Amino acid sequence: MQTLSRGQKLKWSALSSEGLLQVGLAASLPGAACDISCFGLDDGGKLSDERYFIFYNQKSSPCGALNSRGPIDGDAERFAIDLARLPATIRRLVFVITTDGQNAMNELQHGHWRLCDQRGGPLAEFAFRGSDFGAETALIVGELYRTDEWRVSAVGQGFSGGLSALLVHFGGEEISEPKDSPATPSPPSAPAPARLSLEKKLEKAAPHLLSRAKPLKVLLEKRKLEEIVARVGLVLDASGSMNQRYRSGDVQTVIDRIFPLAVHFDDNGEFDTWAFGEKSLGLSPVGGANLKDYIERERGGWKNWKLGARTNDEPGVIRQVIKTYRESSLPAFVIFISDGGVQANKEIERLIVDASKLPIFWQFIGLGGSNYGILERLDAMPGRVVDNCNFFALDDIHSVGEQELYERLLTEFPQWLKDAREKRIVVS
Helix, strand or coil, X not given: CEEECCXXXXXXXXXXXXCEEEEEEEEECCCCCCEEEEEEECCCCCCCCHHHEEECCECECCCCCEEEEEEECCEEEEEEEEHHHCCCCCCEEEEEEECCCCCCHHHCCEEEEEEEEXXXXXXXXXXXXXXXXXXXXXXXXXXXXXXXXXXXXXXXEEECXXXXXXXXXXXXXXXXXXXXXXXXXXXXXXXXXXXXXXXXXXXXXXXXHHXXXXXXXXXXXXXXXXXXXXXEEEEEECCHHHHHHHHCCHHHHHHHHHHHHHHHHCCCCEEEEEEECCCEEEEEEEECCCCCCHHHHHHHCHHHCCCCCCCCCHHHHHHHHHXXXXXXXXXXXXXXXXEECCCCHXXXXXXXXXXXXXXXXXXXXXXXXXXXXXXXXHHHCXXXXXXXXXXXXXXXXXXXXXXXXXXXXXXXHHHHHHHHHHCCCCCC
């Protein structure tokens, strides 16, 4: 493990070739608790999107690339980071430690900022102590920032004013005490940034789908899923037997009707998409900009997708989905559309059983076909850590109302979330 000194800078590539990493912080301050936070800043060094302020009241960024994991292996706080998935607008990650104002940083016994690989193996560490600082109540410990590539900086800079002052310094909204607050000081706390309502999101991304917000909103409240942030994926059977479903517009209808659900769960307003025949193909994520006529426009239209012979290879695309989400710190909600003809039952069973220890929930939907094979029997499969999937069939997508469709989609997802959290499969 490399030792970093105060003010030292180096390229991240000098430590690791991977974009997945963990950052751990700790500080020992006798008689006081310290808060640890991460600010995701833009090119101007400002918190232009408060959803990238990760602290005790907001554990994950909307893209799922920046997540608080809590105390791990001697760290008071550990952050899991996927540099490749951070939006281009996030140019700098600043890691800070703050006190409640009753103690100062010069009272620190010791502390550290530790860079680890994605499995938690230490790569580099910046150690510090109270004699390095004065009477400040906040400490900017270290940064990850990008210029031509991602770089590391061991900062070690004291800052007066605590968390509230840091938030203002970075362009966020000031943390203010209520007028009738008691005289005894209490730790500063910032309200969790409000998420846009589903109606507002749809009004901006897909106004033609706005009428679908109300039935979905009612169900989300009923299932206690209003505040859930999750990644959303869609897998489309594009084998030859599905041709009529594509020509008739049924597949585009599926995408349109799923979109409001994805907009609610995934704050980047889009969902990952795959198609499969004999081969699997990762398609462009579906978002507000490309939602309209997606099936006819994506990669020259569905007829031009390079999928080999239009036969079914479910295991191949399942492996692609698992590879995408296996390291996700957010739960992943995957909707898998098939019209049947499923034959690789044993291989699918093995993959789904193995995936039951991963943060992925699979919602299989049979679309007007038959011979769904193992997809129909998933709920009864033994050997899984948690029940990680569900199946239902639709003879005709147009015959099912919005409320019924969303009811079916969300029947088992809430229970999976609960079970996955208890097993520490999902930490957000």
